[in-house]
Amino acid sequence: MRRLLVPAAAAAIAGVLGLAGAAAAEPLRPAEAAAAPAAAPAAAKELAVDYQVQETGYWCGPAAARIAMSARTGQLPSQADLAAQLGTTENGTDHISQISSALAANLGASYTFREMPADPPSQAQKDQLWTDIVADIDAGFAVVANIVAPPGNQPPGYPADRTIYHYFTVIGYDSSNMTVKIADSASFSGNQIYWLTFDQLATLIPPKGYAY
Template sequence: MRRLLVVAATAVLAGAPALPAAAAAPEAPAQVRVAAAKSLDVDYQVQETGYWCGPAATRIALSARTGDLPSQETLAAELGTTENGTDHISQVTGVLNNRLSGTGSEYSTVEMPDDPPTQEQKDKLWSDIVADIDSGHAIVANIVAPPGNQPPGYPPGQTIYHYFTVIGYDSENMTVHIADPASFSGNQLYWLSFDQLSTLIPPKGYSA
């Protein structure tokens, strides 16, 4: 178990030279456009079994709000996780709310059934990430990563059904900070483009 501290940073954009159109970074939705990068301080653990990604991702999210952390085994029981995994993101939402009851935290389940996602769904995902991270809440995402669209280090040639935790964002280059309990090829904390994240979640959902 390691305590991982990631320092929040603010990007200064004033006076920066204009980039050619072809090199411009993707635009964040206008209603949440901010010039900032922020990541949360979390207690990272690798998942202890091949099917405890849900419990491990939930524990990472809890660690952003409390130091009273249950074991992955306890969370697996609360989530109803079996050798087939954790059935639905709503189970994660329920456990987060139960565990954080009385703290002012309230998670909701957001479905992303359209693959590829609609622009409205992408805008909401980005808005939820910014709002949650800014308020000190990590997001748990249920993803489907097929060959050709996988985060770094994932086994090639396989479709991976998985849970990981979004712990930060950078609005200047539209990336998100991931705490991945699978630790495929040693990739535990890494940055992923927001566009790729938005294609990994459908047709599943996330807790925000």
């Protein structure tokens, strides 16, 4: 479960405010709490984001990070600012950990990353990926994936004659048909926001990783 990182002083103030309002509602007794049904996870959810096409051929990392940030805040750095934070060069953004660190720093949230080195991934790795996507989207956080898309296994519109190394943002899921919604800053053939099957996403990420 994702949580925002709250400075100690702010946490102390929040604690005082919580005590001040405690009389408004009596907390559940242990027996009542045990009887309360757990909320079922949503079958589908999409996040509203501020989409941008990447401004250079190698700023997919900064653009994907900015799109992910926009699910949480309207106070967004430019792609150029994020490129500087990420250490992005003309060779791109080296590792998914740079994305998770920038998201954590800018949002004050506990973003981390998970690598998927096995290609094809194991069923356990696929299950973990789905769990991470659903938990993050349900909590209002987007996931950034680092992908490798070779000819024959590519999202819509990608150049079919070469392998594309790329970052894009997962902004939704639908468990009824096991699909994920992608915001893709490359805009290949005008494909900017689209749905992929989860199985295809799970084959695109190895041997890279994702920030969640």
